[in-house]
Amino acid sequence: MVSGDAAMRRVLVFAYPLRWRFVGAGLLAAGTEAAGLGLMAAATWLLATAAGQPPLIALSIAIVLVRALAIGRGVLRYVERLASHDAVLRMVTEVRARIFAALVDRPPARRADALSRMVSDVDAVQDLVIRVLLPMAAAGLVAVAAVGTALLADPATALVLLAGLLVTGVALPLLAARLARHGSARLAPLRAAYAVDTVDLVHGAADLAAFGARPEYEARGAAHADELARVERALARRSFAVDAAATAFGGVTAMAVMITAMSRGLPGVWLAVLAVATLAAGELALSLLAAARKGAEIQGSLRRVAELLGEPATGASGGLALPDGSVHLRLRGAGVRYRADAPPALHDIDLDLPPGRRVAVVGPSGAGKSTLLALLTGAIAPDTGSVVADGTPITAFDRERWPGVVTGLLADAHLFHASVRDNLLLARPGATDGELVAACRTAGLGDWVDTHGLDVRVGEDGAELSGGQRQRLALARAVLADPQVLLLDEPTEGLDPGQADAVLAAVLAHRGDRSVVLVTHRLTGLDAFDEVLVLDGGRVRERGTQGWVRAHGG
C-alpha cells in the first residue's frame, strides 16, 4: 500500500506542468478571501468613524473602497473558480488518461476493481486540489497578511491574533481531520456491507422470492442501514462540536485581540477594525475545517489512484511481432497465487505444447484448470516460473494481437446483446456468412442457424437462447477465431453426453493437426489427446498419455 504522502506526491506530479495556473488560482483565492476581510475592516472603519464626522474626502474614499471590495470579491471569486477548475480539469484529464493506459495494460482478471477507481476515485484528485490544497493555501496567505497588518498596528495584538489563528486554523482542523479519518474507517465497512445488501436484494430478487428468503435479507439490509445512520449521526455530532468550538474560539480570539489592543492604548477605530477583521479571519478558519475533513476523507481514494498510476505495465501493445506459423508454448514451474492469504491456485506447473499437441486438463472443481488457461492467454501473469512462446516470455509479444496465437472458449464466456452474426464477427471481423455458418455447424448449432438465421438477436448475455445454444454459440465463436492454439474450457457443458461427444469430435476434426488444450470433467473422447494432465489443489497429480484414459475407464 502506498503511504499517504507518497500517494499525494505521485498524484501532484500531474500538477507540475500546470504549476503557474495553480499559483494564479491560489493567488486569486487568497485575493478573494483578503477582499472579504478588507471589506469587513473598511466597512467597520466607515461605521466607526462616520459618527465623528471625519473629512468628506476620507469618507468618500472609504465608501468607494467598500464598494470596490464588495464587487471585487465577487469578481475575484468567479475568476478564481474559472481558473482553478480549468487547471484541475486539465490535470484530471491527464490522470484519467494515465489510469486508462494502466487499465489497458492490466490483465483482464484485475480490471474490474480498477474500473471503479477510474470512475469514482479520480474525483478525489479534483477534490484534493479544489477543496483541500487551494483553500489551505488561500487561508494561509490571508492569515499571514492579517497578522502582518496587525503587526503594523501593535506587535502584542498581532501575537494574540496569531495564537488564536493557530488554534482555529491549525489545531482544530487537525482534530477535524483525525475525526474524519476515524469516521471513514468506521463508515467504509458499513457502507460496503450496505452496498452488498442492496446488490443482493436487487440482483437476487427472483431467487430470494423463490426461496422465501426476502424478509431475512431485507431485515439484514435494514439493520446495516440503521447501524450506518447511527454511526453517521454520532460522527456528525462530533463534527458539529468541532465547528462550534472553532466559532466560539473565533469570538474568544476577537475579544482577546480587543482587550490587548485596548490595554495597549490603540485608538477606538482600530479596536473595532481589528475585532471585526479577527472575527472574519475566524470564519476563514471554518473553511480550513472543511478542507481538513475532505483531505482525510479522500486519503483512501488517493492511495488507490496512486497505486494504479505507479503500476508498471505487465505487457504492451506494440511488443514483438507474433510468432508466425506454429507456436511452441511452454509453462516452466509456473505458479499463481491470487491472494496472499490463500494457497496458490497453481503450483510449479510444467507443460510442453509443441505445435499440433492436444492436451486435456482434468481435475476436480477449484483444481486450477481455468487458471492454467488464463496463464496461456496472458490474462494473468505467473507469480513464479514463466510462460514462454518459442523461448520468449509471452508478455514480450504484442498483447492486442496475442489472441491470434492463443484464445478460445474460456470460462464464463460473455454473449453480447447483439445478433448472432455480430457475436461471431467479434472473433474474426472479416469472416463471410459462409464461414460463420460453418463455424456454427462445427459447434452443433447448424440446424438452429438454418432456421433462425444469423440476424436474430440473442438478448443480454444470450438470455434469449437456451443454455445449450448459448454454449454452442460461444464455442462457434472460438472455432471461428481459429488461433494457433485453441483453448476450450468445458466446451460441451450443458449438452447431453451424445451431443457433447459429437461436438467435441467435430471441433477436433476441424482443428486438424493444430494444438488444442481442453479443460473437461468428462473422460470420454480423450483418446484423441496426446497428454492428459490431472490437476488437484493447483498441482499436477498425474500425467498420462492416451493409454491413461483407457486405464481410468474413459
Ligand SMILES: Nc1ncnc2c1ncn2[C@@H]1O[C@H](COP(=O)(O)OP(=O)(O)OP(=O)(O)O)[C@@H](O)[C@H]1O
Ligand atoms: N479471480 C480470482 N480471485 C481469487 N481466487 C480465485 C480467482 N479465480 C480463481 N480463484 C481460486 O483459484 C482456485 C482455482 O480456480 P480455477 O477457476 O482455476 O479452478 P477450476 O479447476 O477451473 O475450477 P472449475 O472446474 O470449478 O471451473 C480456486 O480455489 C479459486 O477459488
